[in-house]
Amino acid sequence: MSEEREVSRRRFFRWGATAAAVVGVMGHAAAWTRSLVANVRYEPPKRRTLGAPDQFPKGRTFLSDEKLFIVRDKLGLRALSAVCSHLGCTVGTSKAGYHCPCHGSRFAADGANLEGPAPRPLVWYALSIAGSGALIVDLGKEVAADTALELPRRGS
Numbered sequence: 515m516s517e518e519r520e521v522s523r524r525r526f527f528r529w530g531a532t533a534a535a536v537v538g539v540m541g542h543a544a545a546w547t548r549s550l551v552a553n554v555r556y557e558p559p560k561r562r563t564l565g566a567p568d569q570f571p572k573g574r575t576f577l578s579d580e581k582l583f584i585v586r587d588k589l590g591l592r593a594l595s596a597v598c599s600h601l602g603c604t605v606g607t608s609k610a611g612y613h614c615p616c617h618g619s620r621f622a623a624d625g626a627n628l629e630g631p632a633p634r635p636l637v638w639y640a641l642s643i644a645g646s647g648a649l650i651v652d653l654g655k656e657v658a659a660d661t662a663l664e665l666p667r668r669g670s
């Protein structure tokens with residue numbers, strides 16, 4: 515009887531030690547797997563609030579923080595990247611379009627690359643209006659040059 519009881523006790527401790535080891539290994543595996551996923555994203559959000567649409571007059575408005583031109587013309591409002599497609603310098607405006615001060619690339623008013631080493635046109639981004647009425651640019655969504663945000667006419 516005593517030997518039987520001893521065996522049962524030994525079995526109990528063996529089972530308990532095995533269960534504790536399995537739980538420990540699974541805990542470490544879960545912690546290791548979780549360590550592969552970043553807690554924080556360091557890249558800025560792609561959708562940015564630019565302010566009230568009324569603050570962008572007819573013509574081109576440069577937003578230095580966003581490196582964007584907001585273009586208001588007969589099509590509506592459009593957002594053009596000011597980042598040169600060559601090596602990323604910030605382009606400036608010229609009479610007919612845009613120019614890059616770094617290596618002399620020139621771009622047409624629609625962003626098409628005309629001269630210089632820039633291999634691609636400037637990028638147009640999607641604009642939308644938030645529920646609050648603020649203008650939103652989505653830097654993750656490229657659109658065609660003639661894609662404009664039409665604003666409702668005042669008084670209608």
Ligand code: FES
Nearest residue numbers: 598600601614617
């Ligand atoms: S960075 Fe604009 S032309 Fe080189």
